[in-house]
Amino acid sequence: MAGSGRSEARTASAGSFAPSDAVFAPVRSQTAFEETVDRLGTAIKLGLLAPGSRLPAERELCARLGIARSTLRQALTALSQSGHVFATRGRGGGTFVADPQPPAVPPSQQMLARWRETCDQRLAVELGAALLASDRALPEELDALDEIAAALEQALEDFAAYRQADVLLHVGLAEAAHSARLLRAMTEVQGAMTDLISHIAHPPEVLASSNSQHRRLLAAVREGDGTRAMALMRDHLQGTEHILAGLLPGG
Amino acid sequence: MAGSGRSEARTASAGSFAPSDAVFAPVRSQTAFEETVDRLGTAIKLGLLAPGSRLPAERELCARLGIARSTLRQALTALSQSGHVFATRGRGGGTFVADPQPPAVPPSQQMLARWRETCDQRLAVELGAALLASDRALPEELDALDEIAAALEQALEDFAAYRQADVLLHVGLAEAAHSARLLRAMTEVQGAMTDLISHIAHPPEVLASSNSQHRRLLAAVREGDGTRAMALMRDHLQGTEHILAGLLPGG
DNA sequence: ATTGAAGGGCGGAGGAGCAAACCTTTTCTT
DNA sequence: AAGAAAAGGTTTGCTCCTCCGCCCTTCAAT
Secondary structure (H helix, E strand, O other): OOOOOOOOOOOOOOOOOOOHHHHOOOOOOOOHHHHHHHHHHHHHHOOOOOOOOEOOOHHHHHHHHOOOHHHHHHHHHHHHHOOOEEEEOOOOOEEEEOOOOOOOOOOOHHHHHOHHHHHHHHHHHHHHHHHHHHHHOOHHHHHHHHHHHHHHHOOOOOHHHHHHHHHHHHHHHHHHOOOHHHHHHHHHHHHHHHHHHOOOOOOHHHHHHHHHHHHHHHHHHHHOOHHHHHHHHHHHHHHHHHHHHHHOOOO | OOOOOOOOOOOOOOOOOOOHHHHOOOOOOOOHHHHHHHHHHHHHHOOOOOOOOEOOOHHHHHHHHOOOHHHHHHHHHHHHHOOOEEEEOOOOOEEEEOOOOOOOOOOOHHHHHOHHHHHHHHHHHHHHHHHHHHHHOOHHHHHHHHHHHHHHHOOOOOHHHHHHHHHHHHHHHHHHOOOHHHHHHHHHHHHHHHHHHOOOOOOHHHHHHHHHHHHHHHHHHHHOOHHHHHHHHHHHHHHHHHHHHHHOOOO
16 A cells, blocks of 8 residues: 555654544445345344234335335335335235245355454444443343243254344343444344354354353343443353354454 | 334234334435545544644545545535635645634534433443453554553643543554444544533543543553453443533433 | 225436546646 | 646536325225
8 A cells, every 4th residue: 555655744643543544434325225225124134023024004114214205115125025025005905024034145255254343343232232231221121031031042953043032132132221322233233143143053052051141141130230241241242253263264 | 102002913922022113213324425524524523633634635535435526525615614624725735634623513402412322332332442452452552552641641631632632542442452343433432422521621630530540441451351441441431421410411 | 885094106306426527726847 | 947747626417316296006994
């Protein structure tokens, strides 16, 4: 890059920082269409919108999303062509989440190349969620999380089902943190993680150990012990990272 | 909210979650123009681009940002009209960061209403940065951070200067975490925090105590003790939160 | 049979962004 | 002194995204 060592004369006073690379990195602005496909598609892939369930009517949904109906329809058309939703017409009809969901597509080269960044982002989001949930979670929210943890223990043999419940647990934790931004960040990063790991074999022993971590994590959150919750979360996430580091380049 | 208890018949299997509010929240995609003004404006307000320093030439900058030159010029025109940059023509000219920077504008109602969300986001980013930096920071990066901490201790009386060095410290920590996304998230959230707190009086005693936290935090990072770094960071951030909670509504 | 609620389909208006020129100013080189 | 080079400033036309409004088709409920 930078040809000759052209020293810029006067730089910032406090050291030789060069964060300009980050400041001048490409601005990538998604269109409303792309963003909508991402949002709905991720929610569906994560099981946040259950198979068979009905989406709000187009005229209502576009109002909620703050976009024009034609734009929403473009997104729905895309999701319908990829087999994630289907629509029926007439009164009582609507747009429904497809019941056998289409098979997941393998992650792109880009995704695989940036897997460590994704894990870093997840680390931040999950630590924040664990700490805030320890302070703010309501008893009924914790009960719901315990139920999900119980469901997880029944799903050691079926990774698709396991992953789905796992996502609900982590998203539920972010919900219990009562922070809308953290919740959105959590769904985004879980979507990226699902893309990364859904094609990887997970032996039942690994899942069982993961479950024990879930239990201890929820206990710490219930006690309001944020420090322990963060420590447990850290260990929990390192499991995934080690698996990925063993399988992907750039470890 | 939700008017009558309209039970949706069949929902997800594992509990009564309703994350649909988050899934169907408005998609608001910034334009390339807005995003560019934000990026450059924030970098300037945070002091990441030092007053008097020169931006890359328009033809180069628009290539780096991945936008058309006309779009970039719109952004530069906006920043020039707000007094953040100025341009000189001819060979050897260019676009420069204005030297006395224009006075900061008071935060908008929206900003003030969402201050807690901003703090939550900051918590996640800073915890992640602290932990990752403890694992990954290079000695020379830590030395640079120590220098900034030293500069901070000379600035107890001038909050503008203090805040600027403080930002450099936190952004530097994110840099030492070696995660591009975390770095960008850090600059974003520091920009939001600066908007929130720059109009608040900070007594020197508070800043002094903050400095002692900085020192202990950097020591923990240098030792690679991520757990302690996170605990110290947590305490450090709570200081700001308490101040804001005392002054702003919605505490 | 009628009605109402749903998806499906135009067509035009407005604006954002891009691309490729060309102009003007200033400084450096020859 | 002349010219080349490097910068910001300007103009034009095109494309694509998005919005808005209106109408059509389907089909269960009444």
